[in-house]
Structures are given as structure tokens and as C-alpha cells.
Amino acid sequence: MIKFLASPDDVVAIKIDQTVDAEQLKSITNRIDDRLAEHETIAMYLDLRGLERFTLAAILDDLRYSLKHIGDLSRIRRVALVTRARWIDVIASWENRVLPSIDIRVFDPEDRRSALDWASESLEMPAPSLRRITTDKDAVRAFALTGPLRSSDIRLLADDLDAAYARHGTIRLLMRVEHYGLRPSVFTQDIVKMKLRALQHVKAYALVGGPSWMAGVASLLDPLMSMEVRHFGLDDENDAWEWLGAAPVGESAGVVA
Known part of the structure; x- marks a missing residue:
């Protein structure tokens, strides 16, 4: 189950519990698309404390979405993950290396307020290259x-x-x-x-x-x-x-x- 949380308009804030299926993932990607249509860059806050697993269909849909929208990934400047799961921490560290344009940080559950504050900070646009x-x-x-x-x-x-x-x-x-x-x-x-x-x-x-x-x-x-x-x-x-x-x-x- 997913729940969209109150946040600034350029932040996609979501609480995820238990299992994420393809239909729920679609609602997340739709929200991301809506925000990217209105803002040059956005941030994300993901409360994953209750996450148990992704269904295989959700994983495949996530891969298809990532490949289709790879050109927009640099517009997601910051991702805050709230979790105690070490496997998510490992994945975040790996993605920080693969996607250096995205700042991904993991926060403990008791620091979730700080995580949302960090995700909501003004996003400084990089200088043109x-x-x-x-x-x-x-x-x-x-x-x-x-x-x-x-x-x-x-x-x-x-x-x-x-x-x-x-x-x-x-x-x-x-x-x-x-x-x-x-x-x-x-x-x-x-x-x-x-x-x-x-x-x-x-x-x-x-x-x-x-x-x-x-x-x-x-x-x-x-x-x-x-x-x-x-x-x-x-x-x-x-x-x-x-x-x-x-x-x-x-x-x-x-x-x-």
C-alpha cells in the first residue's frame, strides 16, 4: 500500500507499506511525471519503514519506466530514503555511483522529519556546461x-x-x-x-x-x-x-x- 504525503509541490513524498505491486508503482510514476511536467527538477522522499517486497511485475514495470525515462533521471536531484533495511542502504550506495547526478541519502526512521526537510530544501540548479x-x-x-x-x-x-x-x-x-x-x-x-x-x-x-x-x-x-x-x-x-x-x-x- 502507498500513501502520498503532504510536501512542497516539487517534492514527491510517499509512504510505502508492505508489498508494492505494478498498479501501485504506476501511481507513483504518474505522480513523478506530473511533477516533472511542472518543475525542471524535483526531489523525492520515500518512507520505506513498512516495505516488505516488490512484486515481480512491479520490478519489471520499474525497469521499463527507468529505461523509457532515462533522460529525465538527472532532473530528480535528491532522494531521501527512510528505512532500517540494510539492503536498501546498499542499493542506495550503488545507485549513487551509477547515477552521480542524483543525491541519494538513507535516514533512520527517527530522523524522518529531517529526511523530509532535506528533500524539501531548495534545489540549486547546476551551472550550464x-x-x-x-x-x-x-x-x-x-x-x-x-x-x-x-x-x-x-x-x-x-x-x-x-x-x-x-x-x-x-x-x-x-x-x-x-x-x-x-x-x-x-x-x-x-x-x-x-x-x-x-x-x-x-x-x-x-x-x-x-x-x-x-x-x-x-x-x-x-x-x-x-x-x-x-x-x-x-x-x-x-x-x-x-x-x-x-x-x-x-x-x-x-x-x-
Whole structure:
């Protein structure tokens, strides 16, 4: 049995007793979807003191939901678990390593008030990992990747590029990689669609910096793709701009279309 508890609007607070079946799990995932539709990020409070087991159907449904919504997992910033069950503590520790964007903490039952308070604290949005580089030609788009790429960065980048495609049809693109890293949550349909659109609209792509293996990948892909792809070292960025036929004007945090 599950019971939804009073909490701030961006917190999904639930008390779970005994067995959780597929129907009950569906009501939980529906509540999560509702909150994500209204808020960029949410937190969760789960009182698991009475939890005995999940049915097999519930476990399978949970797996299907997680795979379908993997792109939204980074939007769940904080999870408070109230339990004395050590096996849940072990699972939480493992998930903290697999999903570093989610802060998962386990609280003893007598600290459940502190758990809800912690889950309800204001969620600080992470700084964008993409910086927009303004160029002297609107049909040349440029960005700098300065941290782990998150799903929110992907959405902003896709919006910026789509607006440029609408204005120009085809564009040239520069990506300076100052820091390379991917959150598990970025592997979504959105990034696949963005790459497919890029194949249609980007005629030249300059990749600047990044791990050494990126140069080999760029050389391998260049003859196989309709767009020209070239890799440049960070010290050779001026050559990349010359190849694209543009120059940088300034940089701004985040991506603005």
C-alpha cells in the first residue's frame, strides 16, 4: 500500500507499506511525471519503514519506466530514503555511483522529519556546461563544452541549432571541448534526433580539443558523412575558425538561441 504525503509541490513524498505491486508503482510514476511536467527538477522522499517486497511485475514495470525515462533521471536531484533495511542502504550506495547526478541519502526512521526537510530544501540548479560563442556570422554556430554534458544542455543546444536551421537552412558548427564527460541521462531520443538533424543541416563541423581519440574518430567519419568533419587541437583553434570562415566575437554562459 502507498500513501502520498503532504510536501512542497516539487517534492514527491510517499509512504510505502508492505508489498508494492505494478498498479501501485504506476501511481507513483504518474505522480513523478506530473511533477516533472511542472518543475525542471524535483526531489523525492520515500518512507520505506513498512516495505516488505516488490512484486515481480512491479520490478519489471520499474525497469521499463527507468529505461523509457532515462533522460529525465538527472532532473530528480535528491532522494531521501527512510528505512532500517540494510539492503536498501546498499542499493542506495550503488545507485549513487551509477547515477552521480542524483543525491541519494538513507535516514533512520527517527530522523524522518529531517529526511523530509532535506528533500524539501531548495534545489540549486547546476551551472550550464555549454557556453555559447558568438561569431561574426550567424550561420556559423559555436559552443564551448566546459563540464559534464547534461540533458538540459542538450535541450538548449538543440533549440539553438533548430532556430539556426530555420534561418539559414545549412550552417557551419564549431565545438570547443574544454572538458569531456557525459551524464548517463544524456543518452536519449533527443540527442539521437539532434544528431540526425545535424547530418541534414550542418555542412562543416570543427571539433576543437577533447581527448586524443576524438581526432581519430573525426578522420574516420569525415569520408562517410555528408558534412565535412575536422579535428583541431586547442592550440590550433585559430585554424578551425579560418577553416569555417568566421571569427569569435564573445562568449556567454548557457545557450541562447
